[in-house]
Each structure stands twice: as C-alpha cells, then as structure tokens.
Amino acid sequence: MIAIEALRTVLSEDANIEILALFAFIPARYDSAAEFALPGGLGADIWTFVSYALLHGNWVHLLVNLVWMLAFASPVARRFGTVRFILFCVVTAVAGAAAHLAAYPGAMVPMIGASAVVSGAMAAAVRFAFSPGGPLGPPGAIRDDHQPAASLLGAFREPRVLVFVAVWVALNFLFGVGISVPGTEGSEIAWQAHMGGFFAGLLLFSFFDPVPPAARSASLNP
Structure with missing residues (x-):
C-alpha cells in the first residue's frame, strides 16, 4: 500500500483518475441503468471488491x-498464518x-481505503484477545496468540468485549453523521463498509482460525 501511494x-x-476508475469500488459499476460503463469490464466488476x-x-x-x-x-x-490471513483480508474487503x-446502490463516488479490512482484523482480535492466555486475558496465564479462542457466544459473555463492540459501533454511527478522522477531511467516511468488514x-473468525477450540484442545491434551 505504501508503494502504491508513492507511485x-x-x-x-x-492517470490517478484512471486508476480510481479501474480499481476503486464504485457502486455505479453494478447499476444496469447507468448512463455509461466504467472501464475494466467484467474483470473490474470482480477485482474492485x-x-x-x-x-x-x-x-x-x-x-x-x-x-x-x-x-x-x-x-x-x-495466529492465522500468511495464507489464511490473506484470505481473511480478501473476505473482509469483499x-x-x-x-x-447495499447502502449506496448506483453511487458514482469511488470508495477506497483498507478500513473494512482493519475493522475485520479488530473483530477477529476480539475473539481471542480477551480469552485466558490471550493478550488482554485474565492475569496469571501464559500470553500466547495461539491460545484457544472463545466461541462467539462465549466472547460476548466477556464484559470488555461488549464494551469494545458497543464503542466501536457507536463511533461508526458518529462517522455516519459527519464526524471525520485525520486524512478524510472533505470526504464522506464509508462507515457501512467498516461495519461490513x-x-x-x-x-x-472460526472459519479461518487454525487453533482448535478450547474443548477440543483439552481433549487432545489431557
């Protein structure tokens, strides 16, 4: 991303307008009633996701x-390893x-930025960071990014997870009403994309996590 920005x-x-037309996500690309077609054809219909x-x-x-x-x-x-992590980034970007x-069908304004992927990584970290042995887990346990993660339901039994998610959702609703962050002045924040990611x-998370769940881990390591 640094190399792309430097270029x-x-x-x-x-040339920058052409790059945006080919590689930014533009909802109008998928509008059959659009007055003109964006460049890139079927390939761009896929890769711009x-x-x-x-x-x-x-x-x-x-x-x-x-x-x-x-x-x-x-x-x-x-925790995921290279291949799983790259696939995870692709899925959260999509x-x-x-x-x-879904929020802006037919819009011509291009959307760019890794925020949806960052948001997905934040959510994935929540699934194991507060678990016993996780980076933010209870004191006294061995810290390791490969400790078994809590189930989705189990994660939401942790008050800190609930607070984290609630604050994150509230912050994105503030973005929706016009609060800006550094680097986005004069642009609309695509907060719906943040939520999707x-x-x-x-x-x-569980589809990408290579670490066995806690119950299975215990049965394999009596």
Whole structure:
C-alpha cells in the first residue's frame, strides 16, 4: 500500500483518475441503468471488491490505517498464518464493499481505503484477545496468540468485549453523521463498509482460525 501511494504521488491527475476508475469500488459499476460503463469490464466488476482496499486518499489516510493494522492485524496474522490471513483480508474487503453497495446502490463516488479490512482484523482480535492466555486475558496465564479462542457466544459473555463492540459501533454511527478522522477531511467516511468488514471478521473468525477450540484442545491434551 505504501508503494502504491508513492507511485500515485508522481502520476498525473488524469492517470490517478484512471486508476480510481479501474480499481476503486464504485457502486455505479453494478447499476444496469447507468448512463455509461466504467472501464475494466467484467474483470473490474470482480477485482474492485478487493482492490479498493489497496488505495488511499492521501498519506495521512494510509498511515492511520497502517497504525491500526499494526495494532490489530499483527496478532491476527501471527495466529492465522500468511495464507489464511490473506484470505481473511480478501473476505473482509469483499464484505465491506458489499455493505457499501447495499447502502449506496448506483453511487458514482469511488470508495477506497483498507478500513473494512482493519475493522475485520479488530473483530477477529476480539475473539481471542480477551480469552485466558490471550493478550488482554485474565492475569496469571501464559500470553500466547495461539491460545484457544472463545466461541462467539462465549466472547460476548466477556464484559470488555461488549464494551469494545458497543464503542466501536457507536463511533461508526458518529462517522455516519459527519464526524471525520485525520486524512478524510472533505470526504464522506464509508462507515457501512467498516461495519461490513467488522461483522464479517467477528462472525467468520472460526472459519479461518487454525487453533482448535478450547474443548477440543483439552481433549487432545489431557
């Protein structure tokens, strides 16, 4: 993402517009009643569900997302491994784009940024960070990103998980009413995409998690 942003800073305005037309997520691309077709054809209809996450509005927008990725995606990547983590990023990007498409069908404004993926990583981290032995788990246990995660229901029995999710959802509703963050001044925050990525990460975590659940782990290691 840093390399892409560096390249875009030296390209002409016309070239950057062409990049957005080919790789940003634009809901109007899927509107059969649109007055003109966007470039890229069927390929762009597919790849823009993911490629938009690699583009950013400016360096501040990119750096904010990278800081959040460093904090939340790093433990998830260590737990999942490279292949699972990349697939997880793809799925959360797609979920974010789908949520944005549902909210803004036919819109011509391009959506860019890795926030849906970051949101998915935040949700995935919640599934194991507060578990016994997790980075934010009860004191006295061995800290390890590969400790068994709580079930979805079990995670929501942890008050800190409930507070985290509630604050995160409330913050995104504030984005919806016009609160901005650094790097997004003058642009609308695609908070629906954040929600799509977050709940995809929260609900689909177990499909990517290679660590056996607690009950199974106990039976394998008496």
